[in-house]
Amino acid sequence: MNAKVILEKKQLEITIDRLCYELIEKHGDFSNTAIIGLQPRGTFLSKRLYTRINEIVNNKNILYGELDIAFYRDDFRRGSEQITPSEMKIDFTVEDKNIVIVDDVLYTGRTIRAALDALTDFGRPAKVELLVLVDRRYSRHLPIQPDYVGISVDTRANDKVKVEWKENTKQDLVHMITDSK
Amino acid sequence: MGKFSQRNLLGIKNLTRDDIELVFETADNFKAIINRPIKKVPSLRDVTVANIFFENSTRTRISFELAQKRLSADVVNFSASSSSVSKGETLIDTVKNILSMKVDMVVMRHPAPGACIFLSKHINAQIINAGDGTHEHPTQALLDAYSIKEKLGSVKGKKIAIVGDITHSRVALSNIYCLQKLGAEVMVCGPTTLIPKYISSLGVKVEHDLMKALNWCDVANMLRIQLERQDIKYFPSLREYSMLYGLDKQRLKSLNKEIVIMHPGPINRGVEITSDVADSKHSIILDQVENGVATRMAVMYLLASQK
Numbered sequence: 001m002n003a004k005v006i007l008e009k010k011q012l013e014i015t016i017d018r019l020c021y022e023l024i025e026k027h028g029d030f031s032n033t034a035i036i037g038l039q040p041r042g043t044f045l046s047k048r049l050y051t052r053i054n055e056i057v058n059n060k061n062i063l064y065g066e067l068d069i070a071f072y073r074d075d076f077r078r079g080s081e082q083i084t085p086s087e088m089k090i091d092f093t094v095e096d097k098n099i100v101i102v103d104d105v106l107y108t109g110r111t112i113r114a115a116l117d118a119l120t121d122f123g124r125p126a127k128v129e130l131l132v133l134v135d136r137r138y139s140r141h142l143p144i145q146p147d148y149v150g151i152s153v154d155t156r157a158n159d160k161v162k163v164e165w166k167e168n169t170k171q172d173l174v175h176m177i178t179d180s181k
Numbered sequence: 182m183g184k185f186s187q188r189n190l191l192g193i194k195n196l197t198r199d200d201i202e203l204v205f206e207t208a209d210n211f212k213a214i215i216n217r218p219i220k221k222v223p224s225l226r227d228v229t230v231a232n233i234f235f236e237n238s239t240r241t242r243i244s245f246e247l248a249q250k251r252l253s254a255d256v257v258n259f260s261a262s263s264s265s266v267s268k269g270e271t272l273i274d275t276v277k278n279i280l281s282m283k284v285d286m287v288v289m290r291h292p293a294p295g296a297c298i299f300l301s302k303h304i305n306a307q308i309i310n311a312g313d314g315t316h317e318h319p320t321q322a323l324l325d326a327y328s329i330k331e332k333l334g335s336v337k338g339k340k341i342a343i344v345g346d347i348t349h350s351r352v353a354l355s356n357i358y359c360l361q362k363l364g365a366e367v368m369v370c371g372p373t374t375l376i377p378k379y380i381s382s383l384g385v386k387v388e389h390d391l392m393k394a395l396n397w398c399d400v401a402n403m404l405r406i407q408l409e410r411q412d413i414k415y416f417p418s419l420r421e422y423s424m425l426y427g428l429d430k431q432r433l434k435s436l437n438k439e440i441v442i443m444h445p446g447p448i449n450r451g452v453e454i455t456s457d458v459a460d461s462k463h464s465i466i467l468d469q470v471e472n473g474v475a476t477r478m479a480v481m482y483l484l485a486s487q488k
Contacts, residue, residue: 086210
């Protein structure tokens with residue numbers, strides 16, 4: 001077992017700042033854009049982005065939601081580990097809005113496929129974009145690519161990318177655990 | 182996530198407290214889903230469910246069917262009156278024939294107590310008991326307890342009186358098991374003839390005076406007199422039953438506290454409960470029906486996830 005730091009606290013802060021400015025460059029004052037974090041782990045990042053963007057563009061009315069994909073997974077009844085459903089928090093219609101889906105790590109792309117399905121149950125968005133903190137390159141099972149990336153990493157199938165948040169584990173840290181075998 | 186300990190839902194008796202709490206947690210999510218504009222998720226899209234009803238039902242059947250459709254399952258409905266059962270086919274033969282058409286899950290209601298347990302020993306599909314005679318009605322008990330929890334915050338420590346025809350009620354037995362597992366105190370109340378002789382061995386209080394029961398409880402669950410199961414006369418007349426055990430506004434007002442009124446339906450207005458009580462703000466009868474869909478979605482989702 002080998003642990004390698006990908007982003008430490010300060011780098012993570014800078015990366016999140018950069019992602020915020022990239023979003024603002026594209027979406028202006030966020031008058032028609034909603035940020036939607038994926039439950040359970042993407043919401044730490046989406047909350048940070050939401051707060052920071054609020055400070056920068058000074059718009060208190062940015063639409064924010066959290067999407068749970070437990071009931072939309074494609075591996076249900078296929079022997080995979082059962083995941084606990086989390087709360088859906090979307091109290092606006094996504095009809096004709098620009099949506100930014102936020103998750104911490106992009107790997108096979110199956111979660112995002114499920115999220116797209118789940119999102120269409122709330123209406124027909126004008127446009128959907130994907131923001132991820134860590135993109136595990138060359139490991140997709142589906143033709144899904146992110147629009148905004150914190151950092152790209154090359155990994156093998158049995159590596160694990162762990163994103164820790166101080167809200168959750170008392171420290172901000174992104175690291176990769178490699179099986180040394 | 183915790184795992185559901187059972188492969189089938191045959192009765193509350195076999196469930197653990199964790200199982201029941203897992204159903205409640207999952208039902209919370211489904212309740213949010215069925216209150217959205219698009220009330221559907223694709224979880225069970227590769228599951229086929231047969232609803233096999235050997236006895237009449239309105240609520241339970243519609244509730245199960247809606248729950249299945251909102252989980253995107255394929256559904257076939259079967260009722261005994263319009264089937265080959267009337268031509269002399271046995272239960273196992275009927276069900277095996279349905280299963281050979283590739284059905285994954287069976288929801289069954291049957292007049293014989295233990296019919297689902299019997300069936301579970303002979304077929305491979307997962308079985309949900311939707312009421313077997315006077316034995317159990319597990320999904321009703323789950324939705325009742327869920328509704329109590331929703332209304333009062335928790336079930337633990339609450340006092341629940343089940344009033345009426347306890348002998349012929351599967352709702353009563355399942356409710357007793359479920360509420361006790363969740364830490365509630367249960368009392369049954371009714372005329373001596375409608376209370377099973379050894380019911381106190383289940384750890385429930387027995388009372389024959391309705392006012393005493395109402396004064397004791399936080400929640401009163403009023404049951405219907407199951408005339409269709411009563412082969413002999415258990416009380417002189419419905420009018421007399423109603424005078425002694427019917428819940429009306431006057432009785433409710435004479436209590437020096439507010440209690441929650443429940444009823445599993447179908448209601449016989451004017452017999453076990455009067456209209457003004459059934460439609461009052463104390464009554465959570467229609468919440469029970471709404472919660473029925475969410476809890477049944479939760480049960481089927483948890484069973485289906487075990488494949």
